[in-house]
Amino acid sequence: MEQKLLTKHIPGMDPMNIQAYLDVEGYQSFFKAFKTQPLDIIGDIEKSKLRGRGGAAFPVHIKMMSMAKQKETTRYIICNADEGEPGNFKDRYLMENNPHQLLEGMLIAAYATRANKGYIYIRGEFDTPIKIMHEAIRQAKAHGLLGTNIQGSGFDFDLEIRSGAGSYVCGEEFALIESIEGKSGRTRVKPPFPTDVGLFGKPTLINNVETFSNLPWILAMGGEAFASIGTESSTGTKLVSVSGNVKHPGVYEVPFGVPIRDVIDTLGGGTQNAQKIGMVQLSGASGPIIPEYMLDLTIDFDRFEDFDSKTGAGAIIVMDDQKDMFNILKRISDFFEHESCGKCTPCREGNVHMSKLLNKFLQSDATEKDLMNLESLSRVMHQTSLCGLGQSAPTAVLSTLKYFRDTYFDRIEHPQEGGLA
Amino acid sequence: MPTITINNQKIEAKEGQTILEVAKDHHIDIPTLCHFPDLDVQSDCRICMSEIVGQKKLAPSCSTPVKEGMEIKTNSQRVYNARKTITELLLSNHDTNCTACERNMNCELQTLADTLGIDENRFENILEHEPIDDNNPSITRNADRCIKCGRCIEVCKNVQGIHVLDYMNRSHDTKVAPAHGKFLNDQVCTYCGQCANVCPVASITEKSDLEKVTHAIHDETKHVIVQTAPATRVSLGETLGMDSGSIVTGQMVAALRRVGFDKVFDTDFTADLTIMEEGHELLSRVKEGGKLPMITSCCPGWVNYAEQKNPDMLDHLSTAKSPQQMFGALAKTYYAEKEHIDPNNVYVVSIMPCTAKKFEAAREEMQVHKETADVDAVLTTRELGKMIKRAGVNFKNIGEESYDAPFGITSGAGAIFGATGGVMEAALRTVSEVVNEKPLEKLDFEDIRGMEGIKEASVTLGENTFKVAVAHTLSNAQKVLDDIKAGVSPYAFIEVMACPGGCIGGGGQPYTTTNAKRQERIDAIYNVDTAMKLRKSHENPAVNTLYEEYLSEPLSKRAHDLLHTHYKPR
Numbered sequence: 001m002e003q004k005l006l007t008k009h010i011p012g013m014d015p016m017n018i019q020a021y022l023d024v025e026g027y028q029s030f031f032k033a034f035k036t037q038p039l040d041i042i043g044d045i046e047k048s049k050l051r052g053r054g055g056a057a058f059p060v061h062i063k064m065m066s067m068a069k070q071k072e073t074t075r076y077i078i079c080n081a082d083e084g085e086p087g088n089f090k091d092r093y094l095m096e097n098n099p100h101q102l103l104e105g106m107l108i109a110a111y112a113t114r115a116n117k118g119y120i121y122i123r124g125e126f127d128t129p130i131k132i133m134h135e136a137i138r139q140a141k142a143h144g145l146l147g148t149n150i151q152g153s154g155f156d157f158d159l160e161i162r163s164g165a166g167s168y169v170c171g172e173e174f175a176l177i178e179s180i181e182g183k184s185g186r187t188r189v190k191p192p193f194p195t196d197v198g199l200f201g202k203p204t205l206i207n208n209v210e211t212f213s214n215l216p217w218i219l220a221m222g223g224e225a226f227a228s229i230g231t232e233s234s235t236g237t238k239l240v241s242v243s244g245n246v247k248h249p250g251v252y253e254v255p256f257g258v259p260i261r262d263v264i265d266t267l268g269g270g271t272q273n274a275q276k277i278g279m280v281q282l283s284g285a286s287g288p289i290i291p292e293y294m295l296d297l298t299i300d301f302d303r304f305e306d307f308d309s310k311t312g313a314g315a316i317i318v319m320d321d322q323k324d325m326f327n328i329l330k331r332i333s334d335f336f337e338h339e340s341c342g343k344c345t346p347c348r349e350g351n352v353h354m355s356k357l358l359n360k361f362l363q364s365d366a367t368e369k370d371l372m373n374l375e376s377l378s379r380v381m382h383q384t385s386l387c388g389l390g391q392s393a394p395t396a397v398l399s400t401l402k403y404f405r406d407t408y409f410d411r412i413e414h415p416q417e418g419g420l421a
Numbered sequence: 422m423p424t425i426t427i428n429n430q431k432i433e434a435k436e437g438q439t440i441l442e443v444a445k446d447h448h449i450d451i452p453t454l455c456h457f458p459d460l461d462v463q464s465d466c467r468i469c470m471s472e473i474v475g476q477k478k479l480a481p482s483c484s485t486p487v488k489e490g491m492e493i494k495t496n497s498q499r500v501y502n503a504r505k506t507i508t509e510l511l512l513s514n515h516d517t518n519c520t521a522c523e524r525n526m527n528c529e530l531q532t533l534a535d536t537l538g539i540d541e542n543r544f545e546n547i548l549e550h551e552p553i554d555d556n557n558p559s560i561t562r563n564a565d566r567c568i569k570c571g572r573c574i575e576v577c578k579n580v581q582g583i584h585v586l587d588y589m590n591r592s593h594d595t596k597v598a599p600a601h602g603k604f605l606n607d608q609v610c611t612y613c614g615q616c617a618n619v620c621p622v623a624s625i626t627e628k629s630d631l632e633k634v635t636h637a638i639h640d641e642t643k644h645v646i647v648q649t650a651p652a653t654r655v656s657l658g659e660t661l662g663m664d665s666g667s668i669v670t671g672q673m674v675a676a677l678r679r680v681g682f683d684k685v686f687d688t689d690f691t692a693d694l695t696i697m698e699e700g701h702e703l704l705s706r707v708k709e710g711g712k713l714p715m716i717t718s719c720c721p722g723w724v725n726y727a728e729q730k731n732p733d734m735l736d737h738l739s740t741a742k743s744p745q746q747m748f749g750a751l752a753k754t755y756y757a758e759k760e761h762i763d764p765n766n767v768y769v770v771s772i773m774p775c776t777a778k779k780f781e782a783a784r785e786e787m788q789v790h791k792e793t794a795d796v797d798a799v800l801t802t803r804e805l806g807k808m809i810k811r812a813g814v815n816f817k818n819i820g821e822e823s824y825d826a827p828f829g830i831t832s833g834a835g836a837i838f839g840a841t842g843g844v845m846e847a848a849l850r851t852v853s854e855v856v857n858e859k860p861l862e863k864l865d866f867e868d869i870r871g872m873e874g875i876k877e878a879s880v881t882l883g884e885n886t887f888k889v890a891v892a893h894t895l896s897n898a899q900k901v902l903d904d905i906k907a908g909v910s911p912y913a914f915i916e917v918m919a920c921p922g923g924c925i926g927g928g929g930q931p932y933t934t935t936n937a938k939r940q941e942r943i944d945a946i947y948n949v950d951t952a953m954k955l956r957k958s959h960e961n962p963a964v965n966t967l968y969e970e971y972l973s974e975p976l977s978k979r980a981h982d983l984l985h986t987h988y989k990p991r
């Protein structure tokens with residue numbers, strides 16, 4: 001069931017040694033890029049139909065094209081390695097095990113968009129990935145793969161690592177840009193988008209670790225070959241972080257189109273003590289919670305449009321039927337309440353009240369009116385928040401209101417029993 | 422030209438317009454809180470959400486550009502629900518005791534709640550009380566009423582270039598507060614009050630002296646006199662339901678008498694006097710090789726800024742006191758002597774468009790007698806509006822009256838002090854006639870009028886031609902200062918006003934002073950000028966009498982003692 005494009009050499013390859021990567025034809029795609037017109041590279045990526053792996057599933061070539069067309073010649077490229085969402089650990093996995101694949105992907109993107117300076121923004125707590133990426137950059141420099149006039153091509157590219165203080169919202173692209181600029185991580189209003197006015201006011205391409213890591217394969221094998229993997233709308237493979245109540249939690253690479261149930265049962269090994277699955281949360285704290293009977297859904301970006309959630313099931317968190325749903329929802333809501341940057345009203349104020357309302361359910365103290373208020377608040381937060389954090393904070397509630405509505409009413413109608421799991 | 426529909430009405434929009442801009446052009450109201458006409462779009466409050474048919478999420482009208490064929494709804498049920506919920510959320514973290522509030526009946530949040538029909542908040546109140554910040558004479562900050570819209574941050578950072586206020590903390594602990602400390606007086610706050618003027622609620626206001634003044638008026642032992650700043654006569658009407666730019670000089674005088682002031686005088690008089698002193702100071706600096714360029718010093722927001730941020734520039738400032746303080750000094754000396762009243766019983770109130778004037782009046786340098794401040798209390802235009810309402814004066818229908826003598830005879834030059842460029846223009850009218858000894862052909866210096874940030878003119882005095890400049894807002898002031906520091910400033914004389922548009926746009930002016938309103942007030946103030954027979958300070962007969970009777974001549978010893986001051990780094 002697994003199909004390894006990005007993780008082909010994991011485990012086994014020494015991440016601390018560039019030679020190991022060079023030995024498996026590493027950096028060959030980058031050399032190939034030098035012999036290709038930048039616009040043709042972007043054209044190939046367009047053919048691949050590669051979509052961003054950081055959450056919004058935005059077509060990669062559109063952003064690259066928008067960058068390439070800018071008049072301003074100072075341009076930046078940023079790799080988003082903030083990975084702050086609970087339940088996600090695939091970017092970390094890629095950096096720890098195949099750092100040069102990421103560097104090569106960034107080099108290709110930088111060459112195609114004519115950016116001469118790049119940043120990798122890594123979550124502050126990620127000690128090991130930071131260490132490994134530093135070493136990878138050092139070795140790439142020593143091999144003449146970074147710096148000025150790379151391999152005599154006339155192309156300059158310099159790369160720096162920045163790390164954030166570990167707030168979740170700093171993974172949001174504009175909050176991240178502000179953070180690199182030395183400001184406190186709060187997002188900005190769009191438009192303008194980063195490819196027009198990004199870091200230090202200059203055009204900036206920002207993509208996820210996994211997104212960049214796909215580029216070497218695409219350049220090597222061609223966009224069409226890539227597009228033939230996965231589904232019509234979601235091409236290629238997806239690294240999935242599987243966690244919760246499963247026998248074998250971990251990162252697995254599967255082609256889009258695989259049923260979620262298969263990933264849980266076959267790769268994750270099913271629940272630990274054969275308990276029944278109660279709920280599964282996809283994508284992480286910001287994703288929808290679905291019931292067991294929906295697990296035959298396939299992994300696909302456009303599966304959860306209902307919640308505006310382009311999850312692509314990058315994470316699968318399995319919960320057995322002994323868990324109290326309100327306990328889970330309350331924890332998720334507390335997380336967002338704490339992580340809100342505080343800039344916009346619905347998220348700053350709304351998450352507080354969402355937590356309070358959920359607590360009423362948890363304490364078996366809720367009324368039908370609370371349910372109505374919770375639902376109305378969730379919808380407004382989703383529809384009006386400034387950035388993805390506030391927009392997706394109510395996804396767990398909205399999805400459970402849809403798939404587990406009875407559980408809410410049960411708790412209202414039978415408060416004494418409802419307190420139990 | 423995109424064709425769109427708003428609420429089923431077909432509209433030709435202009436290229437690049439946002440939903441909000443198109444709606445405004447077509448008289449469709451969309452509520453806003455964080456958005457303020459002359460400031461950058463923040464899109465934080467989310468109250469302006471509209472529905473775009475076919476899109477799942479709502480769109481912020483302030484930052485969403487219209488596109489061909491867009492079908493927009495600004496009044497659907499979904500939009501209404503969202504606006505109502507957002508307003509309830511704001512109110513749930515707010516001290517909602519409206520009747521005990523400075524901005525009751527004059528508040529953007531209250532109006533919004535009323536329009537949306539919020540009778541009961543679905544969300545419990547979660548406000549955590551914060552201490553009030555009012556240990557300065559000018560500004561009161563009440564965090565319990567802050568809705569974190571960010572307007573004050575924008576105006577202080579981008580218009581004034583100071584950045585006293587910023588967001589603190591994150592999440593629901595987010596506060597808008599002075600950047601590195603707790604209180605405004607720990608900061609480089611100039612007390613310009615621009616933050617108060619843009620605040621949609623009662624979170625930043627002037628520190629009110631209304632009670633103090635009312636008390637003095639009712640104290641039989643006090644002879645309470647009042648002076649009215651140039652800019653107040655073209656703005657007071659707005660606080661009393663009149664159009665912006667209404668000229669209400671005569672009504673204001675009448676209302677002040679009804680309210681109970683013993684004498685009603687005009688700061689325009691001491692504005693004329695300022696021109697005499699400052700003009701002669703300039704001429705003497707030119708003649709004797711004194712420090713140039715000389716910079717005006719009648720704006721206390723600017724003086725505070727210079728003392729705090731540019732202490733190396735203080736010898737460029739004219740030593741002449743501001744018109745308010747010249748008035749105070751004369752009231753407690755010349756006037757008290759003339760009227761045979763103990764100066765301690767003369768209570769001087771000023772009506773100012775400005776919050777920094779409260780700080781200026783409280784400065785220790787502004788005391789000719791040890792026991793009493795020269796100016797006892799300063800009321801903003803807004804406070805006066807309240808006072809008039811409270812006194813039951815029917816302002817719109819009151820008959821016009823004239824100022825009292827002797828400080829009521831004024832010139833148009835004094836009046837235009839209220840607008841950016843006005844002090845310079847008044848000075849040029851006087852200085853050129855005094856030096857050139859012939860009347861100016863044209864009194865209007867059009868080049869230095871209007872809202873442009875830095876304006877220039879030149880004036881010929883005898884053999885020499887001098888360049889002069891006018892800057893308003895403190896970020897523009899810093900630009901001219903930087904040129905002086907770099908040794909490239911071509912000017913002999915510079916006028917600086919801290920507030921955009923000058924005093925007519927001051928921090929104590931009626932709320933929501935937009936640049937459009939500023940322009941209307943500017944137009945009005947030049948109309949006041951042209952309508953006057955006297956238009957030059959040096960031709961003001963009352964000023965000349967004052968010199969004859971008391972001060973002898975500009976820059977005399979007595980003039981120095983009473984009408985000049987000094988500055989120190991702070």
Ligand SMILES: Cc1cc2nc3c(=O)[nH]c(=O)nc-3n(C[C@H](O)[C@H](O)[C@H](O)COP(=O)(O)O)c2cc1C
Pocket residue numbers: 051052053054055056057058080081082083084085168169170171172173174206207208209211212387388389
């Ligand atoms: C609250 C929030 C947190 C985010 N965190 C991350 C993150 O940790 N890593 C990431 O790649 N994208 C994250 N994103 C998405 C980014 O804003 C952006 O869409 C992404 O970096 C673009 O890269 P892609 O097109 O390659 O997916 C986050 C978005 C939001 C709203």
Ligand code: SF4
Pocket residue numbers: 169187339340341342343344345347348385386387388389390391
């Ligand atoms: S949605 Fe939340 S995190 Fe995003 S801008 Fe608004 S307050 Fe900040």
Ligand code: SF4
Pocket residue numbers: 515516517518519520522523524525526527528529530531566622623624
């Ligand atoms: S700021 Fe406005 S809403 Fe708040 S208490 Fe005052 S009047 Fe009422």
Ligand code: SF4
Pocket residue numbers: 560576577581583584585586609610611612613614615616617
């Ligand atoms: S009074 Fe002026 S300087 Fe002080 S905080 Fe407000 S805008 Fe800034």
Ligand code: SF4
Pocket residue numbers: 566567568569570571572573574597616619620621622624625
């Ligand atoms: S003090 Fe006033 S202007 Fe400033 S953020 Fe608060 S509500 Fe807005």
